[in-house]
Amino acid sequence: MxxxxxxxxxxxxxxxxxxxxxxxxxxxxxxxxxxxxxxxAWFPENVSTYGPKIDQLFNLILWMVGITFVLTEGILVWCIFWYGKPRKSKAWFSHGNHKLELIWTAVPSVLLLIIAFSQMGAWAEIKFTSHMGKFPDGTEGPYSAEQPLMEVYASQFDWRARYADPSGNFDGVDVIESAYDIYVPADTPVVFHLKSRDVLHAFFVPQFRLKQDAVPGLTIPVWFQAEEGSYDLICAELCGWGHYKMAGRVHVIPKDEFERWLADQRDALYSNGTDDLAEAD
Ligand SMILES: [Cu+2]
Structure with missing residues (x-):
């Protein structure tokens, strides 16, 4: 019993x-x-131009592993019952089966090849610097891997966007910095350089279907084109005790509003606070 x-x-x-x-x-x-x-824990709604391609790949792989999972677990359960029965006959010893081994090597190889070939288009569009900064119809946008809109620095434990000075220079003193809140123009291919000041981090905006490691010592060009809205930016690489609070927002705002925001930041920078003092008088 x-x-x-x-x-x-x-x-x-x-x-x-x-x-x-x-x-x-x-x-x-x-x-x-x-x-x-x-x-x-499913993906939130997609708002980026290349998002559907990532979703397609995600679903393809999900179905592959889903079917494999159900199949193998089914066989496992069946084996538990079938071979759990008491038997009178003597146990049969197997020394391997070449045909079976060939099959279970060939099937995963074919599946991997399917994944490898079906991701080529998405990889080229998202990762190749020659494809960066282009509108979906192929025309050039205002930014490129050589002339990015901004630099994004990851560090323990914040995100910092740096916008070039009017001459496109990132080393000058007139660079605009914005911590945690990153502003970009809507419906525009935005290219930026991702860098890290200390350890590994990962720039992850789930709604853009964009995730890219920030590696110390490397400048990594990244791009996206998104619809208007404010989206969560999170660090997807365990980077230290404060990893959990490395959360920012990417504000995708209309182009003219973005230009105004940038101009306001410049005014504030050049006035060096004297405007506020004049107002106070
Ligand atoms: Cu982190």
Whole structure:
């Protein structure tokens, strides 16, 4: 009796793994329905031009691993029952099976090749510097990998956007700096240089489908084109005790509003605070 209870308990425990796995897989596609809204760890709505390509790749890989997961867990559960039965016959010893080994080497290889080929377009569009700063129709935008809108510095534990002075120089004293809040023009291919002041960080804006490591010593050109709105920027690389608070906002605002914001920042910089003093008089 005790053994039976133990066996049933173990079976349920083993079954919970695939059941919860499948629930996570299917349920998270319908947040709030089969899956509590608060735990719906699915992607938020996409607002960037290349986002749909990332989602397609994500779904392709998700289906591949999802099907593999269900299949292998199914076989595992089947084996537990089938080989758990008491048998009278002698155990059969296997010394391997070349045909089987060939199959389970070939199938993953083909799957990896499918992933490798289907990501080529997205990789070129997002990562190649020659593709950066172009509108979706291929025309050149105002920024490029050589002439970026800004530099974004990651450091323990903040994000700092630096906008070039009017002559496009990032080394001068007239550079505009904005911490945590990054402003960029909407519906414009924005290119920036990502750098780190200390350790590894990662620039992650889920709604842009953009995630890029910031590596000390490297200048990494990054780009996106997004719709108007304010979006969460988080650090996606454990970078120290304050990693959790390395959260900023990317404000994508209309182009004219952005120009005005930049001009206001410049005015404040050049006035050196004297405008405020004059007003106070
Ligand atoms: Cu971090």
């Amino acid at each position: 005790k053994e039976l209870v133990l066996r049933i308990a173990t079976t349920i425990l083993f079954l919970l793994v695939p059941i919860l796995g499948v629930w996570t897989f299917v349920g998270s596609a319908y947040p709030g329905k089969w899956w509590p809204e608060v735990y719906a």
